Amino acid sequence: MLSLPLDLPEFEVLKLTVQESCYEFEVQKSKDERCPYCGFKDYKRDDRTRKVRDLAILEKALYLLVHVTRFRCQNCDEVFSQVL
Numbered sequence: 114m115l116s117l118p119l120d121l122p123e124f125e126v127l128k129l130t131v132q133e134s135c136y137e138f139e140v141q142k143s144k145d146e147r148c149p150y151c152g153f154k155d156y157k158r159d160d161r162t163r164k165v166r167d168l169a170i171l172e173k174a175l176y177l178l179v180h181v182t183r184f185r186c187q188n189c190d191e192v193f194s195q196v197l
């Protein structure tokens with residue numbers, strides 16, 4: 114398990130790629146989500162990745178590839194996504 118040199122305790126690092134000019138951290142939120150409408154915990158997932166430019170460390174740019182998950186609640190059928 115890699116540790117992130119950033120203050121992002123709620124993220125789990127999936128992969129670190131070191132490129133010539135930048136670092137890429139692939140991260141996802143480690144917390145379980147609940148439906149914000151009814152609190153139900155059973156849902157369908159739809160994973161996407163969003164690339165976020167973050168700080169430069171050690172003179173290289175740092176990109177976060179954040180997995181943004183959209184959910185469709187199986188109880189009330191509302192669609193929601195993780196809050197970053």
Ligand SMILES: [Zn+2]
Pocket residue numbers: 148149150151152153186187188189190191
């Ligand atoms: Zn719901």
